[in-house]
Amino acid sequence: MNPLKPPATADKLIAIAESLFAEKGFYGVSIRDLAEGVSIAKSSLLHHFPTKEKLYGAVLKKLADEMTLEVKEIRERFPDETEQIFQFVHLLCHNSEEKPNRENIILRELLDNPKRAEKARKWFFADYFREITDIIRSGQNKGAFKPVNPEIFILQLLGAHRYLIISLPTVKQFFDAAIYNRILTDHHVELEIFVRERLLKTES
Template structure:
């Protein structure tokens, strides 16, 4: 369990990373945003790498957990895709600053944390791809290239945090209903 102070450091860093990007934020910037001395941060956290790893692993683990749950459910492939979209929306709404960092700054991770995040992302995409292929095989989904379907859905979901913030944060239930409809049924 993270200390409250460590969690506060991570939350403030997440906001700053989203606003400025990982490289443009220093430990001094984080300390200033918290109104404490930079040296005090090191009582709770080893540095920016630990902050970045904690942020990214937290959200990547949430995606992994939910995808594993959906993959193992006894649902049709189409229903699983709907659930993946809904879960992605929930995670994006609840972790918008983490999502920004995951999308924009993951490549700044180092060592085992980088390998872990890449593996989790690859596994997530492979699970999603398998669901799509199963849907095509069962005739629930038009026989289109699974990579195009995967890219179309994920590229939309991965940028949702930007769009939703710009539009004034739509109601999550409206997002789920309408995005599932548009991403699965198209606009015709």
């Protein structure tokens, strides 16, 4: 709780929870598994996070905060919206290699959220989604982007990326082994082409 010197145990719990929830989903992981993952007793886990739901929420919040910050940094560092959107595509592809758990957890949350929404759970990724669509709106206001629906465009862009990422372990058998290493780079190029053709008004 103390932001100056946070106890390492809570952070370790969030880390192992991110990994296990990504792999098996909320119901597929027990708090016993999580406690054993950081070598403490189950009741000690419940001292830090009084319910399993609270720990899951902490994982979502940490992910959402990180991702929102990344987009905000792009918007501050690059003044041009065209540059911003290509940096965002680069960020997507980069993070899928560096932090592969993210895509799994986000998709699981999208699948489960409507059911949990009854309990007045907030959607943790609302700020993140708003930041990205704001890039589109800003570029459209300056006349640089075509008048696509920002939300639909971003959902299709995120979907084209995330679906491929989570499918790779399953469908990689369909790819020739020789070209398998090029899939991610080819995919990255395809996403950039998609952005260029559907969003940019001027061809370079």
